[in-house]
Amino acid sequence: MSGNPKIRNMEQFAEASGLSRPTVSKFFNDPDSVKATTRQRIEDAIKRYDFRPNIYAINQNRRLTKTIGIVVPYLSDPFFGEIARVLEAKCVDAGYSPSLFSSNGSAENEKQIFDTLRSMKPTGVLLAPLGRLSDQSAVASFCEDVPTVLFDSNVEEVGRAFIGSDNAQFTARMVEYLHQSGEPPTFLEMKTPPNPNARKRRQGYIAAMERHGLTPEIVQIGGEGWALEDIGFEGGKRTLEANAFKTSTVLCSNDRLAIGFLSACHEKGLKVGLNGDADIRVAGQDDHPFSRFTYPQLTTIAQDYDAISRRAVDTLLTLVSSDNALAVREETLFAGRLIKRASA
């Protein structure tokens, strides 16, 4: 294939394929902008010499960088890993080069990523901010500079659009189910959760309970950071020891907390499940990839990964293709689907 390795730039490549450099340049910007026969000649030459234009030279001169930044708060979390995977794929499909970053739970990292992204001059950015932990003004000013679509966790009035889950619906649906199938749940959450969805979920829980004429029962546990399973385990253990649950049905703010809490239940010798011989029912929210493999399998509300990521990319693309003219900042919330499994 690469018979002649002597091609070092577009000039030489154009010469070797018997065309002028501007024509070749035009092709690389949009293969359909040249005549079909010309295009064929170039594509043949590409195979023959396997030439690729220098991306740095391209990006230096183009206003449209053809690159999209993707930022998630914690890539080791399979939830975000999965989201990132889908987002990447969709960007590639749309002809963009995704560039992936994880702030790893640190606002300092997040700011550094913003700097890097600014200097990359990307077409647009898909950003799942740290939330409460973020440097709010840093996020806001970044979104001013770069066309950004927020996802997963919302920051009011910031970014061109927000795509996420309808957290109020999540908890409402789950409360309804738990209530009907036995007993209304106590809500288990962190006192200072790293993810801003937590607040919406608590509010949703309270609202749902009150709609049913029930008294909300909330247990808040300590801990900081993103080691949510550990926090759920430690906090759950302490709470169980203190006998602080008013009911024997627990709805956790998210699946990772629930996964830790399940461990705490096991440690305390509690049998978790829906059946009559069980001591406690436990439910989560998110349908985390591992929630199918807990024991018992975790009842939860599934986030619509695919819809969220598809819509996020679509929104960003229409945004940047239409001269950034999204009249009004729109928020799209997707409903969750109840996944009944053995834990509740």
Next chain:
Amino acid sequence: MSGNPKIRNMEQFAEASGLSRPTVSKFFNDPDSVKATTRQRIEDAIKRYDFRPNIYAINQNRRLTKTIGIVVPYLSDPFFGEIARVLEAKCVDAGYSPSLFSSNGSAENEKQIFDTLRSMKPTGVLLAPLGRLSDQSAVASFCEDVPTVLFDSNVEEVGRAFIGSDNAQFTARMVEYLHQSGEPPTFLEMKTPPNPNARKRRQGYIAAMERHGLTPEIVQIGGEGWALEDIGFEGGKRTLEANAFKTSTVLCSNDRLAIGFLSACHEKGLKVGLNGDADIRVAGQDDHPFSRFTYPQLTTIAQDYDAISRRAVDTLLTLVSSDNALAVREETLFAGRLIKRASA
């Protein structure tokens, strides 16, 4: 801070800070290459104008791109998520800009990433190849073109170095423990595993069993791809139904398989554990982040994440700083640590 937003390039920045462009350029290449007072003036000016040189113009002209590519086979796998996180941090510490890619289990993606990386002209690349699924010649030719250190899964004779775990030691240690604490294990693995470590682990198992004068018992389950928990669950269920385990101690090729297999055991009503009243003992390998939260908690061998990632980055950096003169391709294998938990 950004009082004067009029600075658009290094020329203007140099003027605004009362210096010449070459001096400023020198500073950005190496802040210590200019006099302390000059450096201070530039650093003040940076804060005042928050100027950052155009990375595309920089990279076009420098041979040393100051960027390092990181490629993993599956980012949604928390194991690789964690490795990637540590690698990224270490690259940043060393003054490089890491660029993260996941081939998501597809050789096609992997090749595309190679192309992207080639055009990025990175200082070096840290690559965990897909292994068996990789286009072997694509991997080899890429490693010819770009200084690459392989990690996690080895490809013979390819790349400048390999850093990974001593898989033979892993299985040997585990077999020894399981043997001494009860009964030697049957080995559970995929018939066609996506990760090449699997082969080494099987061989290690066989060797270890024979060293103890025992007959190796291997159960291979079907399935393709990276949904290892599902594969472990489905295959495990079928195997249990067929009563195919010769012993009631099972060593899984990796933790994710084990996590799925645990679910299969629960579904079949088997009690997993070390105690006398348990039906079966299950162990894994890797110390996957979730193995502490299975029920029962998974006994496993811990990969030394930190040592592997630290060594991988170090090796790459010395490699590229010493004119790529690593005399001989070196392979570094780290031993695993036995983590005794409740499942075995």
Next chain:
DNA sequence: TCATTTTATTTACGCGCGTAAAAAAGTTAT
């Protein structure tokens, strides 16, 4: 203080490509 060394400036070119304008060549319709 003057000679020596270190550091900064001036000047000038190159990197690989985008892109605009005008001219040339090729294509299609009548």
Next chain:
DNA sequence: ATAACTTTTTTACGCGCGTAAATAAAATGA
């Protein structure tokens, strides 16, 4: 075949920076 259109070529400039060589200025040292 001629006019009208489409596509390609020519020419030429610019992007923002690296970098080299010669020169000038500043710091150091005895």
